[in-house]
Amino acid sequence: MLIRVRVNDEWREADAWEGSSLLSFLRDGLQLPGSKNACEQGECGSCSVWLDEELVCSCLVLAAQAHEREVRTVEGLAEGDRLHPVQEAFVEAGAVQCGFCTPGLVVAVTDLLERDPSPDELTVREALSGNLCRCTGYQKIMDAVRSAAERRRAGAW
Amino acid sequence: MEVRSPRTLEEALELRAAHPDSVPIAGGTDLMVQINFDHDRPDVVIDVSRLPELLRWAEEDDTLFLGAGVTYSRILRELPQIRALAEASRSVGSPQIRNRGTVGGNLGTASPAGDALPVLAAHDAEIGLSSAARGERWLAWDAFLLGVKRHALAPDELIMGTRWRPLAGPQSFSKVGTRNAMVIAIANLCFAMDQGSRTVRVALGSVAPTVVRARDAEAFLNAELERAGAWDDLAAPVTPQAVDGFAERVQAAATPIDDVRGTAAYRRHTLGVLARRALAWAVEDRAEEAMVS
Numbered sequence A: 001m002l003i004r005v006r007v008n009d010e011w012r013e014a015d016a017w018e019g020s021s022l023l024s025f026l027r028d029g030l031q032l033p034g035s036k037n038a039c040e041q042g043e044c045g046s047c048s049v050w051l052d053e054e055l056v057c058s059c060l061v062l063a064a065q066a067h068e069r070e071v072r073t074v075e076g077l078a079e080g081d082r083l084h085p086v087q088e089a090f091v092e093a094g095a096v097q098c099g100f101c102t103p104g105l106v107v108a109v110t111d112l113l114e115r116d117p118s119p120d121e122l123t124v125r126e127a128l129s130g131n132l133c134r135c136t137g138y139q140k141i142m143d144a145v146r147s148a149a150e151r152r153r154a155g156a157w
Numbered sequence B: 001m002e003v004r005s006p007r008t009l010e011e012a013l014e015l016r017a018a019h020p021d022s023v024p025i026a027g028g029t030d031l032m033v034q035i036n037f038d039h040d041r042p043d044v045v046i047d048v049s050r051l052p053e054l055l056r057w058a059e060e061d062d063t064l065f066l067g068a069g070v071t072y073s074r075i076l077r078e079l080p081q082i083r084a085l086a087e088a089s090r091s092v093g094s095p096q097i098r099n100r101g102t103v104g105g106n107l108g109t110a111s112p113a114g115d116a117l118p119v120l121a122a123h124d125a126e127i128g129l130s131s132a133a134r135g136e137r138w139l140a141w142d143a144f145l146l147g148v149k150r151h152a153l154a155p156d157e158l159i160m161g162t163r164w165r166p167l168a169g170p171q172s173f174s175k176v177g178t179r180n181a182m183v184i185a186i187a188n189l190c191f192a193m194d195q196g197s198r199t200v201r202v203a204l205g206s207v208a209p210t211v212v213r214a215r216d217a218e219a220f221l222n223a224e225l226e227r228a229g230a231w232d233d234l235a236a237p238v239t240p241q242a243v244d245g246f247a248e249r250v251q252a253a254a255t256p257i258d259d260v261r262g263t264a265a266y267r268r269h270t271l272g273v274l275a276r277r278a279l280a281w282a283v284e285d286r287a288e289e290a291m292v293s
Helices: A022-029 A085-093 A102-115 A121-127 A139-153 B009-018 B031-036 B072-078 B083-090 B103-109 B117-122 B215-228 B240-252 B264-292
Strands: A002-007 A010-015 A048-051 A054-057 A070-072 B002-004 B023-025 B044-047 B057-060 B063-067 B126-131 B135-140 B145-147 B157-164 B171-176 B187-194 B199-205
Touching: A002 A022, A010 A022, A022 A048, A048 A102, A054 A102, A085 A102, A085 A139, A102 A121, A102 A139, A121 A139, B009 B044, B009 B126, B009 B157, B023 B031, B072 B083, B083 B117, B083 B171, B083 B187, B103 B117, B103 B157, B117 B171, B117 B187, B117 B199, B171 B264, B187 B264, B199 B215, B199 B264, B215 B240, B240 B264
Parallel strands: A002 A070, B002 B044, B023 B044
Antiparallel strands: A002 A010, A048 A054, A048 A070, B057 B063, B063 B157, B126 B135, B126 B157, B171 B187, B187 B199
């Protein structure tokens, strides 16, 4: 079936198998491989995207359900070569090891800070409870969130 | 596999009637896992996530109606006053899952561990079902939930939502699992007091083939509270014997099994702890209310 989605402010369309997840559609249909395919059951958060401005696991959305709707992916965050402030914060804090969880975490952190620029530690942990990282032990990620929150409060985006 | 995306309820019900093997999808948090792992490949999937009738909730004539498509995130934002429901919603999955998962999905999946289900049971909720041929019907929660992943939905019906009369009094939802997030309950419990009917309700999840009410425990505590004059005196204490008797009867209401998440013995132990905590919280809430008034 032909699926048409507005992705990162641009209307795109591609053919997809009817049972395809939004994640597979983004990666294989639209060649947007930033959202990662790991658990395929909503446990790990590495496929996190926004669907109509809501944070979702794209592996749990039927691609057909996103037809004619708005999707924002990790690819939509950087402007050309200029990283998004959350991405910068991750790089500077060393919050990246193998990197597989990073796109999902960057999306989830951006989602949190766009709603709440001054989250306390518990709020951050709650907001990131659907994103697993098996390398870092999360401490550097927490550092990155604090740094990104400062940037957000300073009006970096 | 074929996906149909009806724009109206009428169209959706016609599709259900024409495709008795079809599977409705809303948030997809259960069904997509089945499809992704090739455990289930329905011939026809009907996307009900955009049907306005399922997306609404309303408080009318002393009744709360909660549409099947209302997500857990929306419950947290829009219905925080339904305390046990909000607490149960908060315990579901992660932000990503709560943004998609719905109460209708908990009903449709009919897992004994569905976190909203003890809340529905505690409120004596009815489940609304609709078909093109027979219109709407309402089933009591325990007439709808029949067993592990089994329910009374007819092949041509859709789950419309649930309704109940809100209770006046302290209530809580508690859950035991290996994490605070992204966890399927080893046991969960909803406790509610209702000043109007002068009764307590306690419903248990993940400890029997369906959610169950601990009726003996309720009757026991009702009698104890009556004896203590608790319905007329918010500060009336609950005796340690009453707490023990309540917890034991809650444990006795369960028929738990050993599985990958926990043993039957652990589940039963857990229920005793949850029952005591829930009762203690309710007593605290009442004492606070007594101080205020």
